[in-house]
Amino acid sequence: MPELPEVEIVTRHLRALIAGRTIVKAQLIRPGLAPENPPRQFAAALRNGRIDEVGRRGKHILIHLSNARTLVTHLRMTGRFLYVDANDQDAPHTHATFRLDNGKKLLFTDQRHFGMMLVARTAELGQVRHLSKLAPEPFSDEFTPDYLHRKLQRSDSPIKLVLLDQTKVLGLGNIYVSEALHRARVNPKLPASSLSKPRAAALHREIVSVLAEAIAAGSTLNANPEEVDVSYTGGAYESMARVYEREGLPCYNCATPIRRMTQGARSTYYCPHCQRR
DNA sequence: ACTAAAGCCTGGCTGC
DNA sequence: TGCAGCCAGGCTTTAG
Numbered sequence: 001m002p003e004l005p006e007v008e009i010v011t012r013h014l015r016a017l018i019a020g021r022t023i024v025k026a027q028l029i030r031p032g033l034a035p036e037n038p039p040r041q042f043a044a045a046l047r048n049g050r051i052d053e054v055g056r057r058g059k060h061i062l063i064h065l066s067n068a069r070t071l072v073t074h075l076r077m078t079g080r081f082l083y084v085d086a087n088d089q090d091a092p093h094t095h096a097t098f099r100l101d102n103g104k105k106l107l108f109t110d111q112r113h114f115g116m117m118l119v120a121r122t123a124e125l126g127q128v129r130h131l132s133k134l135a136p137e138p139f140s141d142e143f144t145p146d147y148l149h150r151k152l153q154r155s156d157s158p159i160k161l162v163l164l165d166q167t168k169v170l171g172l173g174n175i176y177v178s179e180a181l182h183r184a185r186v187n188p189k190l191p192a193s194s195l196s197k198p199r200a201a202a203l204h205r206e207i208v209s210v211l212a213e214a215i216a217a218g219s220t221l222n223a224n225p226e227e228v229d230v231s232y233t234g235g236a237y238e239s240m241a242r243v244y245e246r247e248g249l250p251c252y253n254c255a256t257p258i259r260r261m262t263q264g265a266r267s268t269y270y271c272p273h274c275q276r277r
Numbered sequence: 278a279c280t281a282a283a284g285c286c287t288g289g290c291t292g293c
Numbered sequence: 294t295g296c297a298g299c300c301a302g303g304c305t306t307t308a309g
Contacts, residue, residue, distance in 0.1 A: 001302065076303055112286045114303070174302065266302055
C-alpha cells in the first residue's frame with residue numbers, strides 16, 4: 001500500500017513525465033474526490049498552469065503550478081496516476097483528468113474512492129488542514145532520536161499505533177511500521193512512553209533506514225520506469241520484508257514463526273522472540 | 278487532552 | 294454455481 005516510499009517513487013515518476021508541461025484542461029469527474037473544490041473552480045484553478053515542480057510531503061504529492069496554485073493529492077489505498085495519450089478512453093474508475101500540452105493526459109483513478117485531491121494557493125499551503133499538522137519529514141534534520149523520544153513519551157498507547165500517527169512520525173504505514181519495530185526489536189504492544197531513550201534512538205535509526213532502503217529498492221510498487229502507472233503489489237521490497245505478511249514463516253533472526261495480531265483494527269506482524277519487550 | 282471505534286469504499290476471498 | 298458476509302487499510306470524524 002502507498003506509504004512514504006511508494007509515494008516517493010510515484011512522485012519521481014510523475015516529475016520525470018510531467019514537469020515543465022502545461023495543463024491545457026483539467027476535469028473533476030467525481031466531485032467527492034476534491035470536496036473542497038467545486039468542479040468548475042477545480043478546472044479553472046488548474047487551467048493553463050505550467051507544472052513547475054512535483055514534490056512530496058509525507059504521503060501527499062504536491063504539484064506546484066506557475067499560476068501560484070498547488071494540486072495536493074493523497075493516494076490513500078488505491079489511488080493512482082496514469083499517463084496516456086490524450087485521445088485514449090479514460091480508464092475504469094477515473095475521477096479526474098488533466099490534459100497536457102504534449103498530446104498526453106494524466107488520469108487519476110481510484111477504485112475504492114479513498115483518495116483525495118485539493119487545489120490551494122501555493123502561498124497558503126501552510127494553512128491547508130491536511131498538511132499543517134504533519135510531523136517533520138523523516139529524512140530531515142528535525143527528525144532526530146530526541147524528537148522521537150519526546151513524542152513517544154507523551155502517549156501510553158501501544159507504540160505501533162503511535163508510530164502510525166502522521167502528526168507524530170511521518171511516512172510509516174502498516175507495512176513499514178511492522179518492519180521498523182522488528183528491526184529495532186521492539187514489541188508492538190509496548191506503551192510508547194515506556195521506550196527508553198537508547199531504544200528510541202535505535203528505533204529512530206531503523207525507521208530512517210527501512211524507509212531509505214525501501215526507496216532504494218523501488219518500494220513495494222511494481223512500476224515501469226517509463227510509465228507512472230504502477231501496480232501496488234509485486235515490487236522488490238515485498239520480498240525484502242522481514243515480517244509483513246510472513247505469518248507462520250521463520251524469523252530471519254531466530255527462526256521463531258512470525259505472528260500476526262490485530263491492533264487498531266489492522267494486522268501487526270512481529271516475532272514473539274526478538275520482540276519480547 | 279486524550280483514546281477508541283466507526284466510517285469511508287469495493288474487489289477478492291471464504292464458507293455455506 | 295451463487296451469494297452473503299467478511300476482510301484489507303490511511304485517515305477523518307465522532308463518541309466517550
